[in-house]
Amino acid sequence: MPMNDLFAPLTDAELKEIRQRQAEIEPAVRAIHAYWLVARMPTASQSATCIRPEPKVVRNDRCPCGSGKRHKKCCGVR
């Protein structure tokens, strides 16, 4: 394709195709958003045990989650 074609005005057929693609993409984007919205919510079992604290915690200090255990034995367990 010659470079000049990039700057030529779109034909009616091209405009129609672009609008059609946009109409197809929108519901797909919404579906993807809805999927990840649910996927990134913590499940009941995760939130019940321990909420992960700030990343920078001294591992021998008490865990900031309030469990009373040392961080490395609580939320710091890998």
Ligand SMILES: [Zn+2]
């Ligand atoms: Zn903890």
